[in-house]
Amino acid sequence: MSLKDYSRKNSRNRDDEIIDNVTRITPEGSDAIQGQKSSYQQGNDHGSNSFDYMEDDPVNEKAFEEKLAQRREEIRNRHRERSRKRKMKRMTHAFIAVDIILLLVLVVLIGTGNLNLSGLFGNPGNSSKTETTAPVETEAETTAAAEEEPAQALTELIAQSDRQAMMYDYDAAVETLSTSEFSESPEVQAKIQEYEAQKAACVPFDNSQITHVFFHILCVDTERAFTNDAAGKDFNQVMTTIPEFEAIIQQMYDRGYVLVGLHDMAEMQTQEDGTRKMVKKQIMLPEGKKAFVMSEDDVCYYEYMEGKGFADKMVFDENGKLKLQYTDAQGNVSIGDYDIVPILDNFVEAHPDFSYRGAKAIMAFTGYNGVLGYRTDETYDESSENRDPNMKANPNIAEDRETVKKLFQALVDDGYELASHSWGHINFTKRELADLQRDTDRWERNVESLMPGNCDIILYPFGADIGDWHPYSTENDKFNMLKAAGFDYFCNVDSNPVWVQYTEDAVRQGRRNLDGYRLWMDYSGEDNKLSDILDVSTVFDTRRPTPITWN
Structure with a gap:
């Protein structure tokens, strides 16, 4: 088919469509127009030019053109109407989408409390008012x-x-x-x-008359602790039970005793010439009140104590308070009041006048098994040159050290003082200076490094002092070594009510052991060394196996 024939064919098809549409719209002229349609199609069917056919009948051509123009205008109007309807439909959809989005935003704002509907609408009962419907305070x-x-x-x-x-x-x-x-x-x-x-x-209390009592880790379960073997007998001698401790502090409180710290008694002060000197401090108390110091040794929760009826380790509870973790005989683990901390905290909370300016006890630490129940010592550290193969490595040692730092800080913030009990719990009287130096270095490296500041208190293991009752002097090499290490307060063990010594370089104090042996000696009537601070007949825990002898 040639281009001319294709054009003629398409022209014929379009004209047929127009004529058919006009016929349907104007039925009253359908016969005439149909006749024109037949002639028009005849001409085209014979291959004649359609425009030549129109020129042969001017009258019909004019009528046809008018009708055709009219129809074309109707088609255009209908097209415009369809376009308008499509546009309106699109706008309607858009408005619906916007409404949905706004509704979702409103729901979110109301749900999160960021939108107060009472501020958006007036009083529904009165359209002329804009006040909210919320109650108005008088x-x-x-x-x-x-x-x-x-x-x-x-x-x-x-x-x-x-x-x-x-x-x-x-x-x-x-x-x-x-x-x-x-x-x-x-x-x-x-x-x-x-x-x-x-x-x-208030009146100043005589600092030379301050007594000092001390304990070891408190016993929770006497049946597991005080067994009939060597370890059980040792525990029975040197440990105090929780009921005994609670009775002791209650009786001391009732008798007017008030907890003070070693730093309340005296402190090193820099003089005008730049030298450092130990200076006594005044402790001002109401008439009849008596100052005393308390300490606890071996706050480490050693490996050998595991499963023996003592606390496992110090922890923070869900409120950030210092507590103890304890495992009972059935293996149940709980967090609670299983040692001096937090029993003493609870007592001071209930009796603030038992503490002088927030003072609590002195906590003393060795290092060889770590501290506070965490195996933080270098002997547990796989990366340390001092790793001990006989110790079970602690894979969490870095994390545990960070935990201990937080616990130490919490103890200090809570009024406790921190002290050395040597690294290896060694006898300072019997050991040579070189041994003491090595032990002190290890304690500084493994324990003091975890503390929030320098430690200046040492509580001698076994009470074994580095000198007799005479004041320390610079001729004492052990004293010189400990002073160089930063220690200013030195405490031995002395069962007498009071022993305190002040010099320009140091404070020395004797400590009274309130343990099973000492309680039993007074309870049995064999001795009388505790009557100034307690009534042993109402303190002694009768669950203990007796008699209690010192090995």
Whole structure:
């Protein structure tokens, strides 16, 4: 088919379509137009040019053109209407999509509490108003709410200052109130006068009459601890049970004893000439109160104590409080009050006047088994040149060391003092200077390095001192070595009520053992060394196997 024939054929098909459409729209002229259609198709069917055929009949051509123009206009109108409807449909869909998005955003804002609907709508009962439907506080309610907040703050502030005053820190209590926003209020001024009066009534306690009591790890389960073998007999001698400890601190509190720290007794101070000197401090207490020091040895929870009725290790509970982990005879693990920490904390919380300015006990540590129940020593460290193959390696040693650092810091923050008990629990009286130096180096490397600051207290293992009752001097090489290591406070063991010695270089103090042996000796009537601080007949734990002898 030639291009001309293709054009003619397509022209014929388009014209037929137009004529058919006009016929359907205008039935009254269908016969005439149909006749024109037949002639028009005849011409085309014979191959004649369609435009030549139109020129042969001017009248029909004119009518046809008018009808054709009319139809074309109708088609265009219909096309425009269809386009308008499509456009409206698209706009409707768009609006629906936007509405859905806005609805989802509104739901999210309401669900998260970031949108208050009461601020978006007026009162549904009155279209002329724009107020929210939420209840409106009365002037009295608003005033009461405004007054309640500062009243609560003042109550809490006075509770804080009262606690400081109960712990005999009257200056801190006054400062707490005088630097607050309520400093000029009559209630605060009255409290300040009350604290000043209490402070004026205090008297200095004689620092030479401060007794020092000490314990080892407290026994939780006497049946597993105090067995009839060598280990059980040793535990029975040197350990104190939880009921005994609780009874002791209650009786000491009832008799007017108040916990102080070694640093409350005296401290090293820099003099005008740059030298350092130990200077006594005044401990001001109400008349009749008596200062005392407490310490606990071997706060390490050794391997040999595992499964013997003692705590496993020190931990933080879910509230960040210092607690102990304990495993009972059935293997059940619990977190609770299984040693001096936190039993002493609980007691001071209930009896703030048992503690002088927040003082607690001294915690003493060896190093060979790690500290606080964590195997942190280098002998457990696979990467250390001092690794001991006889020790089970601790794959979590780095993590455990970080945990111990946090526990040490928490102890200090809680009022406890930290002390050395040597690295290997060695006898300082019998060992040579070189041995003591090596042991001290290992203690510094493995224990002091985990503490928040330098340690200046040493509690001699076995109570074995480096000298007799005479003051230390620079001629004592062991003393010189320990001073160079940073120690200023030195404590032995002495069952007498009081032994304290002050020099320009040091404080020395004897410690009284409140253990099974010492309690039994008084309980059995063989001795009388504890009656000044407790009634042993109501303290001694009768679950202990007796008699208790010293091996």
